[in-house]
Amino acid sequence: MAPSDRFRQRKQPKQLRSAETRQRIVDAAAQIFAEYGYAAGTTNRIAERAGMSIGSVYQYFPNKDAVLRALMQAHADAGARLIAERTSNGLPPALDDALRVFVRATIDNHRDDPRLHRVLFEEAPRAPEFLAYIHDMERQAVEAAAVLLDAYPSTRASRLTAPVVVTTIESLVHRLVTTQLPVDLDELENEIVLLLGRYLRDADQ
Incomplete structure (x- = not known):
């Protein structure tokens, strides 16, 4: 490290x-x-x-690593701010609409300059303090997802459900938005909402 x-x-x-x-x-x-x-x-x-x-x-x-830290911090803070803004008035009554809020906010935070995001999170080293910050944000995201799931009692409920939801959104958005292949972001949003909606409703199987 x-x-x-x-x-x-x-x-x-x-x-x-x-x-x-x-x-x-x-x-x-x-x-x-x-x-x-x-x-x-x-x-x-x-x-x-x-x-x-x-x-x-x-x-x-x-040095350049200190500038990278500033860029990474700005990206992480922007993502948290987007979700906070879009959930400030509560969540939509339908599960898919609520999922869409989180998925769209994550995609919107990656729309600008996918190449830069790929450099920041795949090529560049990370400060230990920044890694600790990211881990804390992930924990907060999982807690927020757990609250979301509690608001929709018919959904799957297990110890790993909230972490799976958060990791799925973050991983798929980052991997597919920053890929060099052409990706329609509206289609990506729909696919992730469909994937998670079916996963969360599949509680009885």
Whole structure:
């Protein structure tokens, strides 16, 4: 496992201008990693794309792994925020509609630049702290799925049902959205809802 200090940011912006500069670096890094991949996504290329000196980049991030950590964190936070927003008024009465809320939010969080997501989660190393954060988010997602299933008492209920639902959505969306094969995202959404709907209703067999 990589040492965690490789992923530590140097300067946390407190003023608007500093926050904007940091965001320019992160946006440039997203473009560079999507274009060149992890290995060739150097800080020199990031600085050039951001239109600033390498020294300015190093004021905020000591290396490319620290920028990657910021990108990964932003992706994870965006996914949690989408689900929270779309469930803030409660869940639809029909099971399939409720499943669709979670599936669509997950797909929407992967729509922009699938190549970048593939680099972030398949090529790049991860900070131990970020892995712990992801595991905590997974636990929260499983707890939310358990609440969802409790709202529909006719569905399958076992110790593994909620983890299976969460893992199925996350795994299928990530694998199929980031694949180089053409994938219709509306069709993918329908297929996952169909798959999970049948699984959850198959409680008596």
